[in-house]
Amino acid sequence: NAGVTQTPKFQVLKTGQSMTLQCAQDMNHEYMSWYRQDPGMGLRLIHYSVGAGITDQGEVPNGYNVSRSTTEDFPLRLLSAAPSQTSVYFCASSGQGSGANVLTFGAGSRLTVL
Amino acid sequence: AQKITQTQPGMFVQEKEAVTLDCTYDTSDQSYGLFWYKQPSSGEMIFLIYQGSYDEQNATEGRYSLNFQKARKSANLVISASQLGDSAMYFCAMRSYNQGGKLIFGQGTELSVKP
Numbered sequence A: 001n002a003g004v005t006q007t008p009k010f011q012v013l014k015t016g017q018s019m020t021l022q023c024a025q026d027m028n029h030e031y032m033s034w035y036r037q038d039p040g041m042g043l044r045l046i047h048y049s050v051g052a053g054i055t056d057q058g059e060v061p062n063g064y065n066v067s068r069s070t071t072e073d074f075p076l077r078l079l080s081a082a083p084s085q086t087s088v089y090f091c092a093s094s095g096q097g098s099g100a101n102v103l104t105f106g107a108g109s110r111l112t113v114l
Numbered sequence B: 001a002q003k004i005t006q007t008q009p010g011m012f013v014q015e016k017e018a019v020t021l022d023c024t025y026d027t028s029d030q031s032y033g034l035f036w037y038k039q040p041s042s043g044e045m046i047f048l049i050y051q052g053s054y055d056e057q058n059a060t061e062g063r064y065s066l067n068f069q070k071a072r073k074s075a076n077l078v079i080s081a082s083q084l085g086d087s088a089m090y091f092c093a094m095r096s097y098n099q100g101g102k103l104i105f106g107q108g109t110e111l112s113v114k115p
Helices: A097-101
Strands: A004-007 A010-013 A019-025 A031-037 A043-051 A054-057 A064-066 A076-078 A087-094 A109-113 B003-005 B010-014 B019-021 B024-026 B032-039 B046-052 B064-069 B074-079 B088-096 B109-114
Touching: A004 A087, A010 A019, A019 A031, A019 A087, A019 A109, A043 A064, B003 B088, B010 B019, B019 B109, B024 B074, B032 B064, B032 B074, B046 B064, B046 B074, B074 B088
Parallel strands: A010 A109, B010 B109
Antiparallel strands: A004 A019, A019 A076, A031 A043, A031 A087, A043 A054, A064 A076, A087 A109, B003 B024, B019 B074, B032 B046, B032 B088, B064 B074, B088 B109
C-alpha cells in the first residue's frame, strides 16, 4: 500500500546510545519531514527536506541528524540519546503543487530513553 | 514567526450535536494554508480538511467544515452531527505556500463525544 513507512514502531534506548529511525515513502513525494510529539503538546518540526540532497533544520533540531540521499528515504539519527528525547516521532511527506496541500504521516515511532 | 493557538484543551459534545473547535493563527505571510488533523487514541495522524488563504469559500469535507475568518486570523473546525468515533485529539496547523511540508501545529484539543 502506498504511504509512509516508519520503523521501528517502538524502541527503548539507554542514555548515550545511538540509533536511526527509518522513514520511507513510495509516493514520489519531494517534501519529507520529521516531527516529535510530547504529551500535552502539538507536533514540533525537527528537520525537513525539500528534495534529495537538501535538508534544513526545523524548530527543535538539536541532538538529531538527517540526510536525504534518495527521494524515497529520510532517516533520522540520534547520535547520543538523552532522556529529553523520549517522545513519539512522526515522519511525513507531501508532493509539490496541489499535492503539497496535504501532509501524509507515518504511523509513528515511540522512543523511550532511560 | 508563525504561531497556531488552540485555547480549548478539552471539549465535550453530545452525540449527534455540532461542535466547534477553535483555532487562531499568526503569520506575516500573504499566502498560506490551514489544516486540521485528527489523532485518535491509536495514534495515527489523519488529515481532515484544508483551507488556502486565498480561497473565498470555506472548505467543507463531509461532516467537517472550516470556518475561515481571515481578518480575525481564525480557522475554526466545525463538526456536524457528532459521532462516538469523533472522540480524538484535533490539531490545527498552518504552512506557508513556499515551505513545502513544513507545518506548524497548535497544542491540540481533545474532543469527547458523549452517547
